[in-house]
Structure formats: structure tokens, C-alpha cells
Amino acid sequence: MAKPTRSTGTPRYAAESSVTFNRTERVLAFMVGGIIGLGLLCFIATIVMWLVAPDARASMPWPVVLAIPLYGFPIGMLLLFVLLGVVWTRRARENRTSH
Incomplete structure (x- = not known):
């Protein structure tokens, strides 16, 4: 599994503990956003x-x-x-x- 990276905030002064971001989660989120965004753009282009x-x-290239x-x-x-x-x-x- 990918190593988590720490947030840039200092945990000493933060009200909450620093959040870890997993590389796998970040890649999946960008893939979801990119695929759905491209699908929406193509859908709008089809309507136009x-x-x-x-x-x-x-x-x-319409097909x-x-x-x-x-x-x-x-x-x-x-x-x-x-x-x-x-x-x-x-x-x-x-x-x-x-716990």
C-alpha cells in the first residue's frame, strides 16, 4: 500500500490532528473526477x-x-x-x- 503523506499544517498548533492523505485515494479521486468530467464535456458536446x-x-469523431x-x-x-x-x-x- 502507498505511504501516507502528512498535511502541511503543524500538528502542534492545530485544533485537530493532522490528516493523512493516501496516494491511492488521491489517484482514485482524480480518476473519478477526470472520467466523469470528460463524460460531461462529451455529453454537452453531443447536445450541441x-x-x-x-x-x-x-x-x-462523433461516434x-x-x-x-x-x-x-x-x-x-x-x-x-x-x-x-x-x-x-x-x-x-x-x-x-x-480505541
């Missing part, structure tokens, strides 16, 4: 294409642009569930060790 040039559906939301949104949701599982597992371990 249908309004402006409805005959261009069969020409390239690819149409396919990205179809595959991107389910993959993004699966990665979101994986991220939630990783975070919940880490927090459960931290709670077990703190």
Missing part, C-alpha cells in the same frame, strides 16, 4: 452537435464522443464505489487502533 449539425452524427459517456459514467461510478470502500476501510482501521 445535435442542435447545430444533426447530420454529422456518422462522421468522425467516439458519443461512446465516451456511455462507458465513462459507469466506470466513473465503479471507481467512486471503490474510492468509498478504500476510505471507509482506512477510517475503520484508524478507529479500531485509536
Whole structure:
């Protein structure tokens, strides 16, 4: 598992203990954001294409642009569930060790 990195705040003066950020969680979060963001952009581009040039559906690159939301949104949701599982597992371990 990836080594956690400490936050930049000093724990001596902070009201709460410093939070650890796991590299795996950060990568998963950026992957979820990137895939869902790209899917939304392609979805908006598809709507604009249908309004402006409805005959261009069969020409390239529109089949690819149409396919990205179809595959991107389910993959993004699966990665979101994986991220939630990783975070919940880490927090459960931290709670077990703190008591």
C-alpha cells in the first residue's frame, strides 16, 4: 500500500490532528473526477452537435464522443464505489487502533 503523506499544517498548533492523505485515494479521486468530467464535456458536446449539425452524427469523431459517456459514467461510478470502500476501510482501521 502507498505511504501516507502528512498535511502541511503543524500538528502542534492545530485544533485537530493532522490528516493523512493516501496516494491511492488521491489517484482514485482524480480518476473519478477526470472520467466523469470528460463524460460531461462529451455529453454537452453531443447536445450541441445535435442542435447545430444533426447530420454529422456518422462522421468522425462523433461516434467516439458519443461512446465516451456511455462507458465513462459507469466506470466513473465503479471507481467512486471503490474510492468509498478504500476510505471507509482506512477510517475503520484508524478507529479500531485509536480505541
